[in-house]
Amino acid sequence: MIKRLPRKFYLAPTLTVAQELLGKYLIRKIDSKEIRAKIVETEAYIGPQDKASHTYGGKVTKRNKTVYLIGGHLYIYLCYGIHWQLNITTQKKGKPECVLIRALKPLKDFREEFSGSLDQDLANGPGKLTRWLELDKSFDSQDLVKSRRIWIAGEKHKSKFDKLKKSQITSTSRIGIDYAEEWAKKPWRFYISKSPFVSKKVSQN
């Protein structure tokens, strides 16, 4: 059995949430169809202190204001004028931290063992997964705890499918933020080790 994650999940430290999101299920309802996927790659952005973050220095703009909402909301923005990026806010209201979802493993069934062959190139990048899930600006500030269109779930009872062991998580520096100086080196990108569904064009250091 899987169950929607409660608000509490998103209030843990952002780096913890970024790692615990790995292996969780993202469910997107389009009309009567339910699309399911497992989160396999994330990046953490730690608010005011993080130069790579949109909320560096605590600034508020029309674009980033949803990051200031309480944890569990979606922050969706357009990047390079073309790609929508899916972020999940963390922390309490007023603390602008979030987790970027970079890659998903499409699932037919919640137990991936029962899923047949799936397209590895469908959601292996932050811009590709939003296109696949048909997410855009209209989803900005949606509440994952309440929304009927999108939410995240995990195993209701602790099981071997629930929490990943540390050894199953690889951490590296984040992607595409070379301008952030020393913050660009922080190992705040996390992905499930050896998953063929993580984003490409990326160093595996």
Next chain:
DNA sequence: GTACAGATTGAG
């Protein structure tokens, strides 16, 4: 008001 870079992607 104008200029320009950006948490990317896919085609050549």
Next chain:
DNA sequence: TCAATCTGTACT
């Protein structure tokens, strides 16, 4: 290697 395409931000 590079264009697509548009918003936020820092200027004039």
